[in-house]
Amino acid sequence: IPVRPALPAPHPDAAVTAAARLGYPVALKTTAPHLRHRPDLGGVRLDLADEEQLRRAYAELTHALGKPEELQPVVQAMAPRGVDTVVRAAIDPAVGAVLSFGLAGAASELLGDTGHRLVPTTDRDAAELVRSIRTAPLLFGWRGSAPVDTAALEELLLRVSRLVDDHPEVVAVSLEPVVVAQHGVSVLGASVRLAPPPPRSDLGPRRLPSY
Template sequence: VITNAGGAGVLAADACAEAGLTLNPPSPELADDLLAALPAGASAGNPVDATAAVTEDALHTCLERLAGHPAVDAVLVALVPTAVAAATGDDLVRAVTRGPGRRAKPVMVVRLEQDLPVTLLPVADGEAIPSYAEPQAAARALAHAARRAAWLARPVGTVPDPDDIDTSRAQALADDFLAQRPDGGWLDPRACAELLSCYGIPQQPWAWAEAEDDAVRAAERLRGTDGRVVLKAHWPGLVHKSLQHAVHLDLRDEAQVRTAFQDLRARFEGLMTGVVVQPLAPRGTELFAGVVQDGVFGPLVVFGLGGTATEVLADHAARLAPLTGQDVHDLITAPRCAPLLFGTQGGGPVDLEGLEQVLHKLSRMAMDLPQLAEADFNPVLATPGEVTVLDARIRLLPRRPQDPYLRRLR
């Protein structure tokens, strides 16, 4: 930041700091070069206070030295009208516009007396330099430009092509469902499980039961090493099973399974179409992975903290499908819960490779099936040994494929 008035420089520096920009002081060598061109009383910190006595030539010299220095990424020039400049005829704005419009580093101007929020100052080479009425607006614009430059500089990454995917079977499943339900809707647990299996997405073992005896037999077959199972009620449109008390956990024997089934059937009579029986899952980190459709950008893959509080905490990140390896890395590290995945309080990291595979395959599903309106995998249980989807909800709607060329332009 360089200014002809100390107060304006402080305002501009504060605005830059609030926008997340870093203001490092000039190196001793650069500071000496600046002071050599400036009038007595100037200071070469950050902001550089050129004082009200600065001339057009001196300001132009300092601007060129700042813009050309390798340690400087951008220059913000904060100017206020002064009696000294009016008396000498110096035009400090011309000190900025005398140079080329396209410099190696971006240059912005703040003129506190300016009427319009932002204008363009014409430069001799036909380019223009933006001029803002408020330092906050200039700092925000510069911060956006810095973030975009950092984004453009990042490696693009590649989209993997998993070999354990049955796209034709998945498309046939979607077509059959929409042939029976032209307006679309939510898949039942059996269809959800089949669609996940088309993409090799690991699932907790499960069985569907519509009768009490079927639930008992399924529980006997699926009991884990500790002998405990879970019963989850289902009916079309069911959301938030736990909040509706539609889940029974930690069932250890036949009597408890029968009691749980009878309770669910009694409380949800007329609604419940059956139950899902699963072995009780081990302890782990509960995550969320899903797909939502954006009207402009198309399918977005969402990832974050799962469990019953996922909507309350809203600790999620989203990226456009198809996901590259870099996108998946960003998704995993962006949520606030990310440290849980890399080992905390003496625990080891979860199966990160398995988690990456789930996200890549979910992304592939979103790209293969334009009918995929919404997908919620919650919870996705992550442990050091594996990543498993415990529950999935998928909604299909009749849709046309998006134009991939238009999508790349966004």
């Protein structure tokens, strides 16, 4: 599961060096925990095409939001535009590993618009998971927009499922955001939590009986 590298930028010169290494255009982003889910504060500057734009964005960011050590800024190469999504997996004590999917953003979080499937996940499960959320039309060309690469998204879901299923010490995975473009997906942020796997007396995921 490739993750786009983000290089630390503790000062403007470091940001310029990082951009030269990654290649323009770049994004300048704050990673401080108190700003991570607050896009309204303007902690992300996109499509910076050269050193002049990057230095100007850096100055504006620190002037508006605080010192670099407080903001923990990073530089990342721009990804193709698309729909921002979130892919997660975690261990539920009752049913085992669960794969979750939803669109990124406050609206989805407030509405609880997230789908879930048990791990291991089949290709049919992955396709149903993508289509299970209420905001799924945004992925399929809602109001004339271009459909995005749901096949690549389903492949990513299967890879996360396989990762958790093959390695019980991986107790939580969070990929956020995952930008699903017209061609391919870009994982811009990832975290993995390792721990001794919880004891399980059964084999494989449990399923509720149907009546």
